[in-house]
Amino acid sequence: MKTEKEKRVMVPAEAPVEETSETPKKRKISGADVWQFAKSQKNSLIRYGAFVLVLIVFAITTGGKLFSTYNLKTIVSQVTPLLIMSAGLIFVFAHGGMDISVGAVVGLCSLLSVYVLNDTGSVFLVLLTCIAVAVACYVINGGSSILFKIMSTISSLAIMFAARGIVTYNVSRTDETIRFTNSSLVKMFSDNYGFMVASCVIIVLICKVLFDYTKLGKQAKAIGDNPLGAAQSGANVNLIKMLCYIVAGVCVGIASVFAIARVGSVSENMGSGREMDVLIALILGGMSLSGGTKSKLSAAVIGSITYVLLSNGLSISGVPTNYISLVKGILFLVIVLLTLRQSKNIRELPR
Amino acid sequence: MEKTLFIQTVGLTKKFGDVVAVDNVDMDVFKGEIRGLIGENGSGKSTISSMISGIHSITSGKILLDGKEFRPSGALDARNHKISMIVQEMGTIDNLTVAENIFLGEEGKFGKAGFVNRVKMNAEAAKALAAIGLQRIKPDDNINAYSFEDRKLVEIARAVYYDPELFIVDETTTALSQDGRELIHSLMREMRDAGKAVLFISHDLPELMETCDALTVLRDGKLIATIERKDFDEDKIKQTMVGRVIEGNYYRSDYDYSCSDEVRLEVKDVEAGMLKGVNITVHAGEIVGIGGLSGGGMHDVGKVMFGMLKLKKGEVTAYAPARYTFKERMQKSLSALTKKPFDAEKPIVPYNIRSIKNALRANIGYISKDRDKETLILQASIKDNLTLSALDELSVCGIITPRAEKKFAKEQVDGLRIKCSSMRQPVKELSGGNKQKVSFGKWIGKDSKILVFDSPTRGVDVGVKTTMYQLLYRLKQEGYAIVIISEELPELIGMSDRMLIVKDGEIKKEFTRSPQLKESDIIGYMI
Ligand SMILES: Nc1ncnc2c1ncn2[C@@H]1O[C@H](COP(=O)(O)OP(=O)(O)OP(=O)(O)O)[C@@H](O)[C@H]1O
Ligand SMILES: [Mg+2]
Numbered sequence: 118m119k120t121e122k123e124k125r126v127m128v129p130a131e132a133p134v135e136e137t138s139e140t141p142k143k144r145k146i147s148g149a150d151v152w153q154f155a156k157s158q159k160n161s162l163i164r165y166g167a168f169v170l171v172l173i174v175f176a177i178t179t180g181g182k183l184f185s186t187y188n189l190k191t192i193v194s195q196v197t198p199l200l201i202m203s204a205g206l207i208f209v210f211a212h213g214g215m216d217i218s219v220g221a222v223v224g225l226c227s228l229l230s231v232y233v234l235n236d237t238g239s240v241f242l243v244l245l246t247c248i249a250v251a252v253a254c255y256v257i258n259g260g261s262s263i264l265f266k267i268m269s270t271i272s273s274l275a276i277m278f279a280a281r282g283i284v285t286y287n288v289s290r291t292d293e294t295i296r297f298t299n300s301s302l303v304k305m306f307s308d309n310y311g312f313m314v315a316s317c318v319i320i321v322l323i324c325k326v327l328f329d330y331t332k333l334g335k336q337a338k339a340i341g342d343n344p345l346g347a348a349q350s351g352a353n354v355n356l357i358k359m360l361c362y363i364v365a366g367v368c369v370g371i372a373s374v375f376a377i378a379r380v381g382s383v384s385e386n387m388g389s390g391r392e393m394d395v396l397i398a399l400i401l402g403g404m405s406l407s408g409g410t411k412s413k414l415s416a417a418v419i420g421s422i423t424y425v426l427l428s429n430g431l432s433i434s435g436v437p438t439n440y441i442s443l444v445k446g447i448l449f450l451v452i453v454l455l456t457l458r459q460s461k462n463i464r465e466l467p468r
Numbered sequence: 469m470e471k472t473l474f475i476q477t478v479g480l481t482k483k484f485g486d487v488v489a490v491d492n493v494d495m496d497v498f499k500g501e502i503r504g505l506i507g508e509n510g511s512g513k514s515t516i517s518s519m520i521s522g523i524h525s526i527t528s529g530k531i532l533l534d535g536k537e538f539r540p541s542g543a544l545d546a547r548n549h550k551i552s553m554i555v556q557e558m559g560t561i562d563n564l565t566v567a568e569n570i571f572l573g574e575e576g577k578f579g580k581a582g583f584v585n586r587v588k589m590n591a592e593a594a595k596a597l598a599a600i601g602l603q604r605i606k607p608d609d610n611i612n613a614y615s616f617e618d619r620k621l622v623e624i625a626r627a628v629y630y631d632p633e634l635f636i637v638d639e640t641t642t643a644l645s646q647d648g649r650e651l652i653h654s655l656m657r658e659m660r661d662a663g664k665a666v667l668f669i670s671h672d673l674p675e676l677m678e679t680c681d682a683l684t685v686l687r688d689g690k691l692i693a694t695i696e697r698k699d700f701d702e703d704k705i706k707q708t709m710v711g712r713v714i715e716g717n718y719y720r721s722d723y724d725y726s727c728s729d730e731v732r733l734e735v736k737d738v739e740a741g742m743l744k745g746v747n748i749t750v751h752a753g754e755i756v757g758i759g760g761l762s763g764g765g766m767h768d769v770g771k772v773m774f775g776m777l778k779l780k781k782g783e784v785t786a787y788a789p790a791r792y793t794f795k796e797r798m799q800k801s802l803s804a805l806t807k808k809p810f811d812a813e814k815p816i817v818p819y820n821i822r823s824i825k826n827a828l829r830a831n832i833g834y835i836s837k838d839r840d841k842e843t844l845i846l847q848a849s850i851k852d853n854l855t856l857s858a859l860d861e862l863s864v865c866g867i868i869t870p871r872a873e874k875k876f877a878k879e880q881v882d883g884l885r886i887k888c889s890s891m892r893q894p895v896k897e898l899s900g901g902n903k904q905k906v907s908f909g910k911w912i913g914k915d916s917k918i919l920v921f922d923s924p925t926r927g928v929d930v931g932v933k934t935t936m937y938q939l940l941y942r943l944k945q946e947g948y949a950i951v952i953i954s955e956e957l958p959e960l961i962g963m964s965d966r967m968l969i970v971k972d973g974e975i976k977k978e979f980t981r982s983p984q985l986k987e988s989d990i991i992g993y994m995i
Contacts, residue, residue, distance in 0.1 A: 153485045330867050332859045339856055342847045349774075349842050350857040350910070351828050410848035 163452065164403035164416060168423045175430030182433055183426070190310055194379055195425045197313040198223075198372040202391065203398050203417035204324045205368020208361035210399060211328070211412040212337040213344070214262070214269040219369055219395055221280035222254045223388030226373035228284050228295065231383055235298050240305070247373050252366030254280060259362030263355050281389070288385045296382035306378035313375065320368065321418055327364065328414045337361050341408030397445060398424040400452045471498040474665045475520065475634060479529035482515050482689075484897065487889055489515040491689035492529065497634070502656055502666040504676040506709055507686035508929040509901030510887035513669045514556055516686075517636045520667075521553035522546035544573050552627035553636035556669075556900040556927065557840055559623045560611050567593035567607035570626045596629035597622070600651060604763075616838050617644055617762035624652060635659050636667040639900055641675060642926045643837075645762040645955040646994060653679055671901070671929050672956075673702055685709050710931055718934055719962025720941045725981040727754035727965060730787070730816070732918050732949035733773060733832075737782035741768035744973040745782070750918075750949045755940065757964030758953045761994050765973040767837055770922045770953045774834040775827040784821040786830035786918055789814035801865040830918065833857070833911035837922040837953075843907040846896035850888055851877040853895050853906050858914040880909030883939075885932055900927040908936060912943075919943070922953045937963060957987045969993045 155162060175183050182188060202219055209216050226247040233239075233246045254276050262272040288295060297303065305312050328334035336352035337360075348354050376388065396406070402420020404412055427448075431441045475497040482490040490512040497503050505513045518524040520531060522540030531538045533549065540546040543553075560569045567586075570593045571577065578589040586608075593607035602621055611619060620643050627635065635656065641649050656666045656679060670676050676683060677700050685692045685708045693708050733750040742765030750756050760766035771777045772784055792800065796812050803810035819830035827834070836842035844853055854877040855862060862872045877891050884905040888898060895906055904927050911919060924940075925933050940963060944950060954960050960967050967979040969990065977993040979985055 157485070326867065330869065332863060332866070332868070335852070335856065335859060335868065339845050339848060339852070342845045343841070345842050346845045347856070348824055349834060349836065350845075351859070352856075353825060353828075410845065410852055 159455075160403035160405070160411060160413070160416070162403070163401070163455070164413075164419050167401045167403075167452075168419050168426075171423050171426045171430065175426060175434065178434045179430060183430055188429070188433065192425055192429055193310050193313055194307070194375075195429065196422055197317055198375040198379075199391075199394055199398060199425060200317050200418060200421040201320050201368050201372040201375070203395050203402075203421050204321055204414065205365040205372075206395055207324075207399065207404065207412060207414060207417045208328070208334070208337060208364045209259075209269070210404065210406055211334075211341050211408045212358055212361050213341040213408040214259070214358065214361070215406070216258070216273045216365070216395075217270060217392040218254065218258060218273040218277040218280065220388040220391035220393075221277040221284070222251050222369055223373040223376055223391050224284040224383070224386075225254070225280040226250050226370060227377035227380075227387045228287055228383050230374060230377050231295050231297055234302060238299070238302060240302055243303070244371070244374055248367055248370030251370035251373065252363055255362040255366035255369070256359070259359050263358055277392075284383070284387060285385050288383065294382045294384075300378075300381050303374070303378040306375050307381075316371070316375075320371065321414070324364070324368070324417075325414050328412075333357060333360055333364075338408070338410045338412055341412065342410055393445075393449075394424065397449050400449065401427075406453075471500070473497075474499045474534065476532040476535075477516070477520075477529065478532065480516065480519065480526065480531065481528045482512070482519060482524060483527045485889075488689050490519070493686075493689075493691045495684060495691055495694070497665050497667065499665055500660055500663045501681040502660050502668055502679055504680035504683040505667060505669045505686065506671070506673070506676060506683055506705065508710060508887075508931065509905070509927075510899040511686040512689040513686055514638055514899060515689075517553060517638055517667055517669065518555075520546070520634070521551050521636055523553070523555075547630055547632075550631065550633035551636070552630050552632035552634070554620070554623050554627050554638060554640045556639040558616070558619065558838065560619045562612055564611055565608050566597075566605055566611055566614075566622055569611050569622060570596055570607075570629065596625045600625050600628055600655065615762065615767065617648060620644060621648060621651075624655070628655060632659075632664065634665045634667065636669075638669045639671070639927045641670055641672065642923070642955065645760065645764075645766075646957075646991065647761050649675075649955075671927060671933075673705060673930065677702065677705075687711060706930060709929075718930075719937055719959075723981055723983050725965040727944075728752045728947065732787050733920075733951070734785045734787075735769070735772060735782070736785070738772055738779060738784060739781035740772050740777040740779045741765065742973040743768050743772065743970075746772075746970075746973070746975055748968065748975070750951055752917075752947045752949050753944055754966065755944050755950045755952060755964045757960035757967040758951065758970060759955075759957060759960050759967060759990070759994065760970040762955070764971045764994075766953055766970040767922055768973075769970060770834065770836075770920050770951065773821070773827070773920045773951065774832060775821045775823045775825070779822065786819045786821055786827070786832060787816050788819060788830040788832075788917060790817045791829065798865075801863075804864045831916045833914060833916035833919045833921075835907050835911065835921045835924055837926070839903065839907045839926075843910070844895050844903060847894055849892045850881065850886065850895055850898070850906055851891040854880050854910050854913065857910050861914060876913055880906075880913050884909050884935060901929055901932070904928050905932060912939060917947070918949045920951045920953075923955065924952060925954075925956075925959065957990060961985055961987065961990075 206216055206219060229246050229250055230243045234243050258272050258276045261267065262269040336347060336357045339347035339350065340352060340354055340357060344354055398420040399416055400406065401423045402416030404416035404420065428441055428445065431444060432438065473496055477493055477495045480490060480493045481488070493516060507513055515524060519526050522543045522545050526539065538549065540549065561572065567590045571589055575584050578585045590607040597603065597605050597607065602625055605614065605618060605622060611622065620640060637652060637656065641652060644652065656668060659666055668680060681697050682694055683705065684694045685705065687709065695705065728751055730752045731749050732752050735746055735748040738746045746769065748756065748769070758766050758769050768777060792812065800810045819826055821827050821830065840846060845856065851873060855873045858876060859868055862868045862876060881888065881891060886905045887902050895903055898906065908924055925936055928936065940950060952960065952963060965981050968975050969977045971994060979990065
């Protein structure tokens with residue numbers, strides 16, 4: 118019986134794995150090889166290439182102003198909410214979902230945080246409310262897309278209108294601005310840069326573990342590539358999708374506290390445009406928006422930083438705000454075209 | 469008769485990055501011959517034929533067609549030069565009708581001003597299908613409505629419709645059942661007799677020896693030898709193919725069909741898909757083989773067992789250990805951390821199988837025949853594919869470490885000799901047989917006690933087939949309940965304790981293992 122067992126893991130005389138891994142050393146590097154390598158590493162190239170490019174270009178055009186202490190603080194406070202949102206939403210994109218409601222959800226959370234803080238004075242309750250509201254939004258979002266089998270873009274569109282509607286209604290109801298009566302209570306979220314960096318690090322670490330080292334992340338990525346195959350390999354597709362939405366909700370909830378603390382008051386447009394920010398950040402990070410196993414959490418991290426550097430750099434170089442949106446739009450298009458071409462390659466002809 | 473040269477390859481080479489898939493191949497194919505291509509998985513057979521038929525570009529070297537250089541710009545170009553290929557994987561496209569698939573890229577023929585005349589196209593498609601006796605397939609049906617085998621037959625109809633001078637058949641016969649095989653064999657012979665050339669790829673040596681006029685043997689992308697029909701010798705060919713002598717028994721050698729009387733899987737009075745009132749019981753330590761013809765419903769048996777078909781009547785029950793409670797799972801994680809063995813004997817309980825979810829709870833392992841679409845995640849790496857179904861076993865306190873994954877995957881890659889450049893290579897880059905090995909390894913490593921394998925050895929070379937058979941046999945001895953659904957009768961006869969023949973959705977005949985059992989005894993019940 119023992120000998121039979123050994124057969125199962127018998128190593129063939131010429132182990133093929135090692136054999137081929139030696140060959141590259143012997144070969145000379147040619148232009149074609151470099152091209153091949155670039156093609157296979159396209160996502161990482163976009164991710165780090167965009168980051169380095171943006172960094173160098175603006176370090177020069179701003180004459181180093183980009184790295185002034187004051188500006189670094191601005192960058193940190195801009196990166197924090199975006200990064201936390203992207204880290205959560207990458208779970209949605211990885212399993213093949215799409216979300217455009219994040220801006221409105223941030224708006225709704227902000228509105229409620231102002232009410233809660235003004236009524237209770239407890240930051241803890243504010244944080245809890247934001248998380249609860251965001252999770253509720255995403256559960257409805259994911260739940261309806263699963264239950265009624267509608268595209269996740271459509272269900273998130275519905276959430277976007279609903280949440281934005283509530284915000285607009287409440288803002289238009291009063292003539293006063295809705296703002297924190299005592300904004301010093303949320304100082305930790307608006308002025309404490311160490312706290313911001315620490316929050317980012319902790320959240321990214323937790324997301325990293327969830328994304329790469331647990332069943333949730335692994336199955337979510339597999340679902341993004343092939344839902345049927347993932348289901349037959351043991352993934353409870355609907356449950357995993359739901360959990361992904363919950364992770365996204367928690368992150369968006371936390372991010373909205375940072376977002377509102379920075380602004381201090383809620384306007385009709387609170388948070389709007391965030392959905393585009395997240396999309397562009399992820400794409401700048403080399404993420405393919407169709408999801409799948411190639412998704413990397415670093416896309417959210419590097420992408421968010423690159424994105425903030427870009428908009429921050431543009432504005433301190435003196436580019437007018439309306440041009441900044443134009444530049445972002447063009448960039449979005451260019452990179453989407455690049456990644457779309459890639460997804461066409463995936464559908465290679467069968468052999 | 470003097471042979472006229474038709475296709476010649478000169479120093480033909482194909483590289484994928486660092487991998488040299490085809491290495492300097494000089495091959496001559498003559499008119500009026502059936503040329504077999506044989507070699508282990510990943511030896512470059514599909515890559516050579518894909519270059520000839522324009523699917524892959526050529527890295528270096530050239531192809532001569534009737535003495536003139538031929539560099540196809542794509543599959544359509546090759547088709548216009550009268551080269552048709554039936555690919556190893558699914559070659560039809562989802563969500564199109566049968567007719568649209570047949571005339572993919574040629575819709576213009578039926579069009580005026582950008583509109584396609586569907587009536588004309590469907591009529592022409594019906595003609596193409598009728599030419600190979602496939603009247604039962606309707607041109608305006610969505611292709612998704614047809615089974616894997618039927619879709620392969622549609623591909624054959626498409627290839628034949630264009631009346632090719634060179635007909636390439638890549639590993640198609642293992643996807644077909646007896647009747648489909650006979651169809652394709654007779655088509656190949658017809659073409660040869662009409663002075664055309666056929667390139668035929670298969671891992672079934674007896675089949676190759678019977679149909680081919682000459683065999684070209686490949687190994688690691690190199691052409692090793694071309695053997696004429698008069699020199700055919702099974703052992704010699706095998707040896708040329710792998711470069712060493714293959715020893716050991718192919719199938720299991722015992723004829724002991726006893727098994728425990730504990731039932732592990734029970735299909736009771738089931739009506740679903742094509743099945744009409746089917747009863748099957750599988751016991752612990754038993755290998756049940758299921759055979760039949762395509763369109764007879766044999767593949768539905770596997771689907772029913774995995775909860776993929778809605779039951780109209782009857783029920784499917786699996787008997788498997790009860791699931792761990794939360795506390796036991798914690799204990800298991802704890803003992804994994806402290807490196808102590810964990811043994812919680814769970815009682816066997818029944819699971820009613822109505823959905824894939826139920827089947828997974830009962831820990832049933834299943835390989836689908838349509839592995840590219842249902843069993844594998846093509847874009848994901850070999851490692852991720854192998855571990856995906858075993859995440860529960862690999863996780864300690866919910867965390868799956870890369871080390872545990874690597875160890876798990878390496879065992880399968882080595883044991884099944886999966887040919888790859890690294891475990892991080894995407895599965896879609898593997899050769900057909902190696903993909904099959906991944907889907908097999910995926911369930912073998914996991915501790916599923918009930919295995920339902922649909923065509924488990926499809927497209928796998930002789931050497932690894934032996935390993936798979938030995939593995940299955942060992943699992944049987946360890947008390948696993950195994951169902952093998954296969955088009956290959958020798959495989960069923962060689963491996964199963966009990967063999968069921970499914971025809972017209974019913975079980976027509978049951979055979980028990982015996983040395984006297986022959987293919988000819990069984991075929992009678994299939995047709
Ligand atoms: N797109 C690709 N990228 C990288 N490597 C590839 C690609 N396609 C094929 N290969 C490699 O080329 C080699 C030859 O593959 P090929 O499909 O020709 O084998 P085969 O002889 O048809 O095998 P099988 O019997 O399993 O079908 C394999 O090692 C495979 O991994
Ligand atoms: Mg092949």
